[in-house]
Each structure stands twice: as structure tokens, then as C-alpha cells.
Amino acid sequence: MLNMPHPARATIVDVARAAGVSRQTVSNAINSPERVSPDTLSRVLQVVEELNYRPSSAARTLRHQRAGAVGTELNAVTGTPSEVALPFLTALTLAAPGHACHMVPFASREAFPMLSGYQDMVRRRLVDAFVLTDTHPADPRPDWLEQAGIPYASFGRIYDDSSRVWWADVDGSAGTSAAVAHLAETGFRTVGFLGWPAGSAVGDDRRLGWLAGVEQHGLALGPEAAAPQSLSQAISAAERLLDGLAVGDAVVCASDVLALGVQQAALARGWRPGRDIGITGFDGSATAQLHDISTLVQPLDEIAEHLLTVVHDQLAGAPAPTQGALFLPTLTVGASTVTTSMKGTP
């Protein structure tokens, strides 16, 4: 089996030879340029360019005892994957080079993740830390990882224990509150709410923002309803909700799929979204974009940046922050709250 020869890759010794210096000087030129005299620096860097040298990450990992990589689990169980999973992974991947690391996804077909999967990756020195997603109340992973001494950061609050601070999340309440503000500005006067069945921490939070927003802007509190994250059930719930609303009212929703349900139910009874009824969703998902629904876009870039900082700090032994971090979503306006024929003050 004649092994395909990799295109000749220059090593640090090749560069050293070509520049007439030692290994270490090349290493310094790259990692601590201030330690190298200006003329040797430029000479070395030029050779680096000529030979297209890049330090081997494997050798670095071996030497530093640090993989320079962060693992993250992809949900592979059949069912509805989170609508923001890919954009979030993309945000992490984009932010990683700024933290001198890269992402390593992993997945299993087991319904529930197992610690051993996480542990193995660390033991094999494939990753130093993890970014968790879809963290839910009673999620065992924060406990596991903490006891195993494995750094992590979670996208989504960690509910069990308020002493856990290694997370970042979207400020749902502020988001729906901002949605109500937008509806008020646009001219809607009564605002209802379509959420998830009570008990979901994320959903309850978003509901509170609706209540606060309606009060703060002196609007009329419309009815509320709940449905799970399924379009058909969202439509059913929306139909009941619309029975209690009139043309000119609005509905704030806890997710984009729920908002889509309201949109479909409205269309079914001939109400034009954005004109006859205002609808806002939550998450900034592709679904909202596709259906032109106003939605609260999660600041995934900021969150990814923050989470990588958090794991980096843990690896560096920096003191833990005092609390998790909340980030504000931003409203993206679609046709579901404003149409070309602007609503005037009646």
C-alpha cells in the first residue's frame, strides 16, 4: 500500500536552517516576537512565508498538554433539532480561532448523552473543554463535568444550582418586552401571548416579558394560550387565541414555530399578518426568516464569544465569574408586524 506522500511540509528546523538561526529563535519569532531582535525577526518571518511554515498543532498539543480544542455535542436523536443549532455552531466555529482553538463536534445515537463520551475525548486529549447546549433542569452534565474536573460552558442557564455560573443565555423576558414595545410603536393596542405549556423555564421567562411590556406601555392585556413546539398544535392553540382577539390586535409568541402557527391560523380566517394582526416570534430561526415573521434574533456571536472566554478562563485558572451572563436579543422586523401600507394612527 504505497502511502500517498503528503506535500512536503516544512518544520521548524527547516525554517531555522534556512534563516541561519536556531529552532528556539524561530519559535520565539512566532510566539514572542518581542524577544527577537528586529532584523532577525523579519528575516525569520520572511523564511516562514517562503516555506509556508505553520507550527504543527499536534506537536504543540503534546508539548503544552493542551489540545486547543473545545468539544460540543450535536443532537443526533431523531426529532426536531434546535433551529439555532447550526447558526450557533457556526458562531462558535467563527469565534474559536480568536481563542487559539477549534471546535470538535461529536454525536451519538443514544437518547441521553453519557459522561464516558465526554471523558474519553478529554483523555485522548482531543479537547480541553466543552460547550453544552440544550441544557435543561436536572441536566446531569454540569455535575459530571465539574466532578471530573473538566471545564465547560453552557449555552442556556443551569437551573439546578444558582452557584453555577458557567453559562450564557438570552434574556427572554427583555426580548418579549421589546417585542411588545415594537408592537406598541407600530400601533397595536391589545397584545396576547402564545407560549409553551407552563413549567418550561425558558417559556415562563418569555411570558413575563410580555406581561411587563404590556403594563409598561399601557396596552390592553390580551388572552394567552399554550402549545408545544409543533406546528399543528400551535395552529389549534392559535385558533382559540384568535377567537378572543379582534382585527388590529397582536400576539407575542415564545418561539418562531408558535408564531408561524398564529400566522397560519390568521391567514386561514383571512386576517392579513402585519395589517390585521401583529405577530412576533422568538429565536431568529430560518423558519421566521422564511415566513417573513418579526422575530427576536439571538445574539449568537456574542454568546459564542462569551462561552469560549469562559472556558478559556477556566483553563487558565482564572477566578470564576460571580454569575451567568444574559444577552439581549434584537428584534428583526418582518411582514408580520409591519406591511408596506403602514398602519397610521386611527
Added chain:
Amino acid sequence: MLNMPHPARATIVDVARAAGVSRQTVSNAINSPERVSPDTLSRVLQVVEELNYRPSSAARTLRHQRAGAVGTELNAVTGTPSEVALPFLTALTLAAPGHACHMVPFASREAFPMLSGYQDMVRRRLVDAFVLTDTHPADPRPDWLEQAGIPYASFGRIYDDSSRVWWADVDGSAGTSAAVAHLAETGFRTVGFLGWPAGSAVGDDRRLGWLAGVEQHGLALGPEAAAPQSLSQAISAAERLLDGLAVGDAVVCASDVLALGVQQAALARGWRPGRDIGITGFDGSATAQLHDISTLVQPLDEIAEHLLTVVHDQLAGAPAPTQGALFLPTLTVGASTVTTSMKGTP
């Protein structure tokens, strides 16, 4: 800065000492068990378990001159990311351990990918090869990589040059043809088509399957229309299309979004999908699932498996295959072609 001590990780020498053998014997016990006598083997493996030893991938990479990793680019440019991007990445990630490797995603905000990004990852020994996605006619990447001697495999045909064989794709024509067969079985007699504007290789392929299917099953050829991958434009095109169809007819679509457009247009004129009009989409995307549209699900697991085999073979210097590989999509039936009240023969 007190560095957080990694939980003590056992090395191969620790295992060797504890088992009373040499490094190499431990290595053999793990990599070539047949070279080790049965009793030493079991003794060593037991110690491996006790100490929870896992070989350092960094040391292996350094020694083998092979990263054991495959890179893949995430499309980070704003716009509509492919609906199957995440499921496909998940499929790759699931298949990777079977090929003794892991995936490394990367991304940039540049509109067009640059070779240098790919080259750097190889030079840093972060990855050995790449899986390309969204390959389009005149895509420069296959050329680049081939000239740089970097192994790759593409999800999606490589159009420029039929001598390129390192790809796998979905058999679009067979897919739409199967969709027509399903519609025929279900009782539809006239079948139209909603595709993308002519010139898209993927779209043209899927259109041919519709034509062939209609002929093969002796159905009536309905009208056809085209729209880009945007819901509003799909709806407009679908409205024109439906004008030329009657209740009881069906439409095969080149994508799930287009199918959604037909569904929405049908609902708008009071036609019940699955009963009054049959609709099939393509891709098995979350959109189709959400809206309960019959769709042709891409066999992503098979494709991922195949692509990893392809890059592995290249790395091993195996002879190139004679052609790319096509995989059949499978039809998932939703409410858009069959409803609870089964269509009988009239």
C-alpha cells in the same frame, strides 16, 4: 496564574509499569492484540481499564504524521444556509469514529472560500482531508485541492470535469420519479412540476425524473413553473401553476420550500393538501417535517459514510474509483399526499 491541573491522565508508561511490561507491549495490546500472548493481553487490558488509559491523539498524530481529522466548511455568509447542512454534519460526525477520525468544522465570513484557509489547516496538521459541500459548477475548490495534493470528497457532483470521481450525491431524477410513482399509487392522475429556473444542474435533474415518472406511469403531464428558493416567489409561481390544475391533481417540487409554496397557495384557495391536491417536496428538510409535506429524504448517513471512505482511500493511496456515487432518496409520506380519509378509486 495558577494553572488548573488537568485530572491526572495515565500515559502508556504508567500502564506498562503497572502491568509489568514494556511500552511497546501496551501499544501492541491496543493496536495489534494478535501479537500479544493471551494472558499478557488480558492483564494489560485490565490495567488499561483500571487506569482509564486512552492513547493521546496528539502523540499519535505526531508519530503517524496524520491528524486523523477531516475538515468541513460551514457556510457563514449571511443568507439561507442549506436546510440539510446540520443533519449532514451530524451524519459525518456520527460516521467519523468508524473511520478512526473526527470532524473539524471551520468557517469564515468571506463570501467565497479561499484556498489558503484550507491549506493552513493541512499545514498545521489539524486535518488530513476535507469534505466539501455546496459544490457548484465552476467551483474552484476541487482544482485547488487536487493541485495542492490535498485529499477531499464532495457532497454533490463535481460538474467541470467528469474525470473527477471523488463525490457522492443524491439521485434527484430517481427521487422525483419515485415521487410520481407514489402519487400515481395514491390516485393522482395529472402531475405538474415546480422547479428552479432552468440551468441549475440539480434542478434540471429533478425535473427529468418528473417527466420520466409521468410517462412511465401513464399519467397526464401537468404544467410546470419555476421559482427561486424563496417562499414568496414560490407562492407566486405556485398560484400560476394551480391555475392550470384542477382539484385532484398533484405537483412535484424540486425542493421543500417550493413545495411549501404550493401548499400555502393551495390553502389560500381552499384546496386541502393531500385531498384536493397532492404535493411532494425534496430534501427531507425540517421545513417539510414542520409542515407535514411528503418529501424525498436524502440518505445522509450513507453519503457521509461513503465520503469518509473516499477520503480514507485517498490517504491510503488506494486506486481512485471509476466514478462518483449516487444514492437514492427515500420518500417520507406526509399529509400533503395522503390524508386520513384515503382517496378511493373514483
Added chain:
DNA sequence: ATCGTTCATTTGAACGTTCATAATGTGTCC
């Protein structure tokens, strides 16, 4: 002239693994 100080650079060692090869023991055949 001698001694320290500082700066730029070099050298030896180590990170953990596996390849190539050597050493050891175990029979087998004449």
C-alpha cells in the same frame, strides 16, 4: 582590567506514541 547586568540567541530535555530492530525464550528438525 574586573565584575555584574542585560539582551539575543542557543542547547538539552521532555511531552506520548509507534516504527524498526534487537533481544529473549520455545520448540522443531535433522
Added chain:
DNA sequence: GGACACATTATGAACGTTCAAATGAACGAT
């Protein structure tokens, strides 16, 4: 009994990098 084949285990070296410590040179201050 000795030469040979074979199975099993052990040793040295190398992959490419960076840390810690050593060397050498230039410069003042004494």
C-alpha cells in the same frame, strides 16, 4: 546437540514543538 524458525517482549529513535537553563556579547560602573 546444535542450527534454525518462530513467537513474544523489550529497547532506541524519531515525530515537531516549547520550556528551562546555558552561552555569548555588549556595555557601564567600579
